[in-house]
Amino acid sequence: MATQEIALPKVKEPDVSIIERLHGLVMTVDHKKLGLMYIGTALIFLVVAGLMAVAIRLQLVIPTNTLLEPDVFNRFFTMHGTSMVFLVGMPIIAGFGNYLVPLMIGARDMAFPRLNAFGYWMFLFGGLLLYFSYLGAPGLAGHGSAPDVGWFAYAPLTERAFSRGHSTDYWILSLLLTSVGSTVSAINVIVTAITLRCPGMKLMRMPLLVWLMLVTNFMTVLALPALSAAQIMLLIDRYLGGHFFDTQAGGSAVIWQHFFWIFGHPEVYILMIPAFACLSEVVPVFSRKPIFGYPVMVGATAMIGLISVSVWAHHMFSVGMTSVGNTFFAISTFMVAVPTGIKIFNWLGTMYGGRIRFDLPMLFCIAFLFQFLVAGLTGVMLAVAPLNWQLTDSYFVVAHFHYTLVGGFLFGIFAGFYYWYPKAVGRMLDRRLGLWHFWLFVIGFHVTFDTMHFSGILGMPRRIFTYDAGRGWDTLNLVTTLGAFCQAVSILLLAINIVRSAGKGKLAGNDPWDAWTLEWTTSSPPPEYNFATIPVVRCRRPLWDLKHPEDPDWKYE
Amino acid sequence: MVFVFSLFWTICFLHGEPALGKTDSVTNIFGPLSQPAQEIKETSLLVLAVCAVIFVVVGGLLLYTLVRFRHRAGDEASEPPQVYGSNQIELAWTVLPILIVLVLILVTSRTIADIQNRKPPSGSVHATVVGHQWWWEIRYPELGIVTANELHVPASTGSNRQPTFLKLQSADVAHSFWVPQLAGKTDLIPNRENTMWIEPTNPGTYLGNCAEYCGTQHARMLIRVIVQSPDEFERWVRDQQQAISITTSAAEGRRSFFANSCVNCHSIRGTSAQGKFGPDLTHLMSRETLASGVVPNTTENLRLWVRDPQKIKLGCLMPNMQMSDREVDQILAYLQTLK
Numbered sequence: 001m002a003t004q005e006i007a008l009p010k011v012k013e014p015d016v017s018i019i020e021r022l023h024g025l026v027m028t029v030d031h032k033k034l035g036l037m038y039i040g041t042a043l044i045f046l047v048v049a050g051l052m053a054v055a056i057r058l059q060l061v062i063p064t065n066t067l068l069e070p071d072v073f074n075r076f077f078t079m080h081g082t083s084m085v086f087l088v089g090m091p092i093i094a095g096f097g098n099y100l101v102p103l104m105i106g107a108r109d110m111a112f113p114r115l116n117a118f119g120y121w122m123f124l125f126g127g128l129l130l131y132f133s134y135l136g137a138p139g140l141a142g143h144g145s146a147p148d149v150g151w152f153a154y155a156p157l158t159e160r161a162f163s164r165g166h167s168t169d170y171w172i173l174s175l176l177l178t179s180v181g182s183t184v185s186a187i188n189v190i191v192t193a194i195t196l197r198c199p200g201m202k203l204m205r206m207p208l209l210v211w212l213m214l215v216t217n218f219m220t221v222l223a224l225p226a227l228s229a230a231q232i233m234l235l236i237d238r239y240l241g242g243h244f245f246d247t248q249a250g251g252s253a254v255i256w257q258h259f260f261w262i263f264g265h266p267e268v269y270i271l272m273i274p275a276f277a278c279l280s281e282v283v284p285v286f287s288r289k290p291i292f293g294y295p296v297m298v299g300a301t302a303m304i305g306l307i308s309v310s311v312w313a314h315h316m317f318s319v320g321m322t323s324v325g326n327t328f329f330a331i332s333t334f335m336v337a338v339p340t341g342i343k344i345f346n347w348l349g350t351m352y353g354g355r356i357r358f359d360l361p362m363l364f365c366i367a368f369l370f371q372f373l374v375a376g377l378t379g380v381m382l383a384v385a386p387l388n389w390q391l392t393d394s395y396f397v398v399a400h401f402h403y404t405l406v407g408g409f410l411f412g413i414f415a416g417f418y419y420w421y422p423k424a425v426g427r428m429l430d431r432r433l434g435l436w437h438f439w440l441f442v443i444g445f446h447v448t449f450d451t452m453h454f455s456g457i458l459g460m461p462r463r464i465f466t467y468d469a470g471r472g473w474d475t476l477n478l479v480t481t482l483g484a485f486c487q488a489v490s491i492l493l494l495a496i497n498i499v500r501s502a503g504k505g506k507l508a509g510n511d512p513w514d515a516w517t518l519e520w521t522t523s524s525p526p527p528e529y530n531f532a533t534i535p536v537v538r539c540r541r542p543l544w545d546l547k548h549p550e551d552p553d554w555k556y557e
Numbered sequence: 558m559v560f561v562f563s564l565f566w567t568i569c570f571l572h573g574e575p576a577l578g579k580t581d582s583v584t585n586i587f588g589p590l591s592q593p594a595q596e597i598k599e600t601s602l603l604v605l606a607v608c609a610v611i612f613v614v615v616g617g618l619l620l621y622t623l624v625r626f627r628h629r630a631g632d633e634a635s636e637p638p639q640v641y642g643s644n645q646i647e648l649a650w651t652v653l654p655i656l657i658v659l660v661l662i663l664v665t666s667r668t669i670a671d672i673q674n675r676k677p678p679s680g681s682v683h684a685t686v687v688g689h690q691w692w693w694e695i696r697y698p699e700l701g702i703v704t705a706n707e708l709h710v711p712a713s714t715g716s717n718r719q720p721t722f723l724k725l726q727s728a729d730v731a732h733s734f735w736v737p738q739l740a741g742k743t744d745l746i747p748n749r750e751n752t753m754w755i756e757p758t759n760p761g762t763y764l765g766n767c768a769e770y771c772g773t774q775h776a777r778m779l780i781r782v783i784v785q786s787p788d789e790f791e792r793w794v795r796d797q798q799q800a801i802s803i804t805t806s807a808a809e810g811r812r813s814f815f816a817n818s819c820v821n822c823h824s825i826r827g828t829s830a831q832g833k834f835g836p837d838l839t840h841l842m843s844r845e846t847l848a849s850g851v852v853p854n855t856t857e858n859l860r861l862w863v864r865d866p867q868k869i870k871l872g873c874l875m876p877n878m879q880m881s882d883r884e885v886d887q888i889l890a891y892l893q894t895l896k
Contacts, residue, residue, distance in 0.1 A: 069871060070773045070774060070776065070871055070872055071773055071872065074770075074772075074773065074775075148772075148773075149770075150770045154730070154731050154769070154770070155731075156729075156730055156731075156747060157730040157731070157770075157771065157772060161729075162690075162729065162730055162772065247746075247747035247748040248747070250748065251748070252748065252749075253730075253731055253746050253747055253748065253749070254746060254749065287626070287637075288636050288637050289637055289639060289640060290639055290640075290641055292640065292641070292642050292643075293641075293642035293643070293646075293647050294641070294642065295642075296642065296647045318733060318741065318742045318743055318744050318768075318769075319744050319746065319751075320725075320743060320744060320746065320749065320751035320752075322673075323669050323670050323673040323674055326669050326673070327665070327666045327669050327670070330662070330665045330666070330669070331662050331665075331666075334658045334661055334662055334665075335658065337654060337658060338651065338654045338655055338658060341650065341654045342647070342650060342651055342654075344615065345650040346642075346647075348615075348618060348619060348622060349642070349643075349646065351619075351622045351623070351626060352622050352626060353626060353637060353638065353640060354626050354637050355626060355627075355628045355629070355632045355636075355637050356622075356623060356626050356627050356628055357628045358627070358628070366619075366623065369619055370616060370619065373612060373615055373616060373619075374612065377608040377611060377612055378608075380604070380607075380608055380661065381601070381604055381605065381608060383661075383665075384600065384601070384604050384661065384664075384665045384668075385665060385668075385669050386593070386596070386597045386600055386601075386665070386668045386669060386672060386741060387597060387600065387601045387604060387741075388741070389597065389740070389741020389742055389743070390586040390594070390597055390601075390737060390741045390742070391586070392742065392768075393733060393735075393742065393768040393769055393770075394735075394768065457585060457586055457587065458583055458584060458585050458586075458737075459583075459584030459585065459586065459735070459737040459764075459765070459766070461735065461766045461767070461768040462770075463770040463775060463776075464766070464775060464776030465775075465776045466776050466777070467776065470582055471582050471583060471584060471764065472583035472584075472585070548636070551639065553639075556639075556641055557641075
């Protein structure tokens, strides 16, 4: 037979002190520990940046509120955005990639274990450096503290003439560090997926998650250098007398925007594709059917990756490009909708004719599908350049990308989290608490972000620390703030669930979901070497063949 | 779900009442009162309709699948038939979106070209808007007028079409000019000149904001466009073109104003005050608001502003000049002669 279930004898762990455990974390090169460290750290940053969002919402709850001073507010939204993208999104995908890719391709570790550890520590210290700016950045009296230039830091607001003190330097340097971490982690995943697959696992037999991780990490390697290059140029402007973006000396403000979005737009897909990856594993298992159109899913992902590097200037429709330029970027943006649509249809096709089990991972997937559908459609609206002239930089855009990154990315990641938590910890997450988390999060999400679309349609620009009464924004903002609290409570429940279930949860066993990929053949949590013997596969779903020798996959592929 | 219902609500109710924007300053993009906002709305409605249909169809299919193929008691024993895919179906749901996208591309291209490539007809008003941290400098080069924060334009009538063409520049960082009921936004980028145009038909005051984050007081960089009937606009132009009359009434304030550093940043036409950092004050009292739309232009607010601008707009670039109450009153009296 293709693979064999491996029953490992229980090994009694020696008693170790907390110091030794921490020391172990610092020294480890194990992909599973590093993966969990990535995810754990990202969740902590999620809470910190989430609390900033709550503070932002409190300031906006009523018109002309004076809770936060303008600069404090500006720092909060800058730190919120920067953290969520670079200290939550990127490390979460690195964590999932690290933890799952070797297990799913039947490998014992990543290709470069020590580089892997290096990547994690770069990310962690980059993140700490960003937050250290609150203490370390004040330069001239009254200037500084944390960065306040927005997460895309448009020039020339970042030049020394307009950003005194060192806050912008902290923004640049900390992101350069995390970018180093993300890049080495991306290279590692690519090399691992290409070289360490177990015998029999051809490229077209890789689980879809591995395929999608491969694409997303290729995009990381391709896109991040644009940001790093721009940041280094900005440093040269600030300290070595350069004039790249220094408009007062003939530099170009628009060039910064091009550089940033050449990175920034692929970045959105870099985050989304791992969420797609989670869906592509969870939806089949809980529909009890193989993924519909596997090769098409692979192709559509590659297409998204390709097209997404040619759409960046749709963030810049109002910057004054020619009508030809605007038309080009509108067209390329519409094109992305096609492969994205194909993916949604394929998940739908997977569910159609199945027997859908509504366990927690699947619930998050279902919410994802509805929300991502809306996010995609508002994306199409924003691709219509004339409508974009009205909606860009308004709350409609804020609503749109939170629909994508919370309603899409985060829901997909939560689906994956509930799905693989038993594998990583050995115990199930509590279903009752999980349901509370799910429903409160869904309600909070919609209350917050649905209303934001309408603030935007009514002309509310983003990044304003206050607004006057009487412009039709009062009630909408009040409702938005209520939703934010609802989300905060649900995240608290998730945190409680994670901690409680780790100690008291129901034992998971090797294969709690009756799933089909290799990670479920080994114990939960897997031993350090993952597999006692390297598995051999003959199809995409080795465990299906094992469980259904009468109707095996390999006959059809 | 909530999303779709509310979308209908917005479109059905708000776009039918264009007067709404005028009376209580709700700047709904679906309540346009000018080209090109009107044309954008028409394109948008088509796009919204297409998106709504896609949402209903795909969402409906999803819902149907979830209900029809849910796990039922007794299903544990067997697995459903294993289906791996179908090339015909894949082809169908690739081609169909491509066709929809093609329609959207055509509509979008036409609207972009229509709005962006408009040439100014004779009789157009030309104005230059310069973004500053955190206020708007407004110049009418052909009319010799310099003002701030309140853009006056004539209403365009059927027989006498008078669109206003704007040149957009910035003195410091990037800003964005957005008055939702008149047009989409266009950025003001330093070291670059952008253009846009508006053609409002109904007199009234239209509110807008700076829409590109530009630093501390980005939130309170408000713009108002005051659309006047052609006659009223003519009168406003004549008033603005007049030189200030030197009165004797506020001589002490005048002396104070020129003795302090006010003149380093502010201009008053026909005097030695030629500063360029702050708004031109030649006809200060003809404006409705102070500090770029933050407070109404009343005596009390003007006094507060002259004494300590940071109390009204924390972080703004005009410092507290540490003047005595007497000096503040004198300068106030002088400023009030700038009608």
